[in-house]
Amino acid sequence: MKYSGIVYKFADNVNTDEIIPARYLNTTDPAVLGRYCMEDIRPGFGAKAVKGSIIVAGDNFGCGSSREHAPLSIKYAGIACVVAVSFARIFFRNAINIGLPIVESREIYEHINEGDTLTIDLDQGKAVIGAGSPITIAPFPLFMQKIIEEGGWLPYLLKSRTAQAERLK
Amino acid sequence: MGMTLTEKILAKKAGVAHLTPHEFIEIEPDLALANDITAPITIDEFEKVGGKKVFRPECVFLVPDHFTPNKDILSAEHYRKLKEFAAVHQGVHFFEQGEVGVEHALLPEIGAVRPGMVIIGADSHTCTYGALGAFSTGVGSTDIAGYLLTGKAWLKVPPTIKAVFTGVMGPWMSAKDLILLFIGTIGVSGAQYKAIEFSGPVVDGLSVEGRMTMANMAIEAGAKNGVFVADDKVEAYLRGRTKEKGDYLTPDKDAVYERVVVIDVTGRSPVVAWPHLPENVRPAREGGNVRIDQVVIGSCTNGRIEDLRTAAQILKGRRVAPHLRCLIIPATPAIYRQALEEGLFQIFLDAHAVISPPTCGPCLGGHMGILAHGERCVSTTNRNFVGRMGHRDSEIYLASPAVAAATAVTGRITDPAELMK
Secondary structure (H helix, E strand, O other): OOOOOOEEEEEOOOOOHHHHHHHOOOOOOHHHHHEEEEEEEEOOOOHHOOOOOEEEEOOOOEEEEOOOOOHHHHHOOOEEEEEOOOEHHHHHHHHHHHOOEEOHHHHHHHHHOOOOEEEOOOOOEEEOOOOOOOOOOOOOHHHHHHHHOOOOHHHHHHHHHHHHHHOOO | EEEHHHHHHHHHHOOOOOOOOEEEEEOOOEEEEOOOOHHHHHHHHHHOOOOOOOOOHHHHEOOOOOOOOOOOHHHHHHHHHHHHHHHHHHOOOOOOOOOOOOHHHHHHHOOOOOOOOOOEEHHHHHHHHHHHHEEEEOOOOHHHHHHHHOOOEEEEEEOEEEEEOOOOOOOOOOOOHHHHHHHHHHOOOOOOEEEEEEEEEHOOOHHHHHHHHHHHHHHHHHEEEEEOOHHHHHHHHHHHOOOOOOOOOHHHHHHHHEEEEEEEEOOOOOOOOOOOOOEEEEEHHHHOOOOEEEEEEEEHHHOOHHHHHHOOOHHHHOOOOOEEEEEEEEEOOOHHHHHHHHHHHHHHHHOEEEEEEOOHHHHHHHOOOOEEEEEEEEEEOOOOOOOEEEEEOEEEEEOHHHHHHHHHHEEEEOHHHOOOO
């Protein structure tokens, strides 16, 4: 899987109240969740984000609430992938479960600027900033990669259940 | 090689003799919960993939506590969705207004939580139940949908940080101060992906409610779960609430901890987490120049009867500062009733405080006490991120019920010792 897009850079500890404030949690409408992504720290971000762009952030991205609305709002805002130095654990599992690609990399964060173009190749385990030299990125455990490839936890679960049922026949 | 308490609970559930950190396991949790914000996505996802039958409905708890009593039409529609789902899938627990309370206060109260259980919840403060010696962690709506379909969940075994609390607490210090001091020491990502095992003479001396306050905020240090060894206090707490026995596991003497953090509380005083991170912890007595507009006493962190009794002790015979709003939110109907019967409401009403029905309400900026730009709130809740309780230019200071009540009287951040000489 390959992603390439312009980068929006964020700091450490971007939390779920900032990613999608609670006043928008009475809806699951993708248009609303996408529109108000990051609204209290970058007003208008969700409305203006370029489709296929990439968020690059520091430590502990997505800390705070378990709200699945957080990775959903990022996905609905058109972001293709999130790169962070580290992820808060509930956001991490939510992103995997909904099929939002995420990458852990300190190197990318330290060398990238807002507006740069970032290309990520998850199969090769490499990323490139603009026309620079490749940065190595560590792959996730196999079953997590499979979950992302299937599009999320439920498609993966159902596929493995069907596979099991077939083996039992 | 010995196991920590978290490793032991998970190993038993996974049906293996031994587990080490970083292993991935697929297990069958004993209980799953979701609320009025997270369950709508769970239900949609379950139905989207053709889910027809809930795997073990008696293990599923739908608790509408965040935006209830329904704050607007959209929230009312979500409430209705949960109610209708529970009606269709007989056995799923749903709590109507009049029974429902803040989920992490309600579930222990009704005896749904026992030592040794494995609990997943679509709410980050699900870690609260570690106070009763359970493994309990926050997950997402889709995880709960997966549980409805198959009864299964995936988990990575976390390494454990041992948190040891020693010394003697100063006047008016409580469990909230202990956990704030801990988060202030290791930072909001200091326990990222870890289990926290709380121990030491100071926590042994805490009531079960106090331990719930601490376990509740394990997530604020980035932890996966926070756990206490269940002892005779837990046994006493559970008497009358459930007939089922729990599994009173203990860590092995040769358990391997990734890190040991010792917090000596001798000489300390009540603390406050300044905006905008729970790790921004300083003594309350340094806040005398900070003018406060609102105080909130409630939530899954500090909305239980002992918290309300402490607040009443300080508010008795006093009045809330004229410019300030003091909102008191008993976390469940039973706590509400008990506070009423103990005469606490008389004290609160005489003090010109506001008594709210059980709800999460203002904690996450939902309703029942939102902040305007420039306003400041001292709150017994668990997060003070930007915009958490209202306008992005408002501020939240996290504190114990004692500090919150003292602050309500003076109108500025106050150490209770100053007021209660």
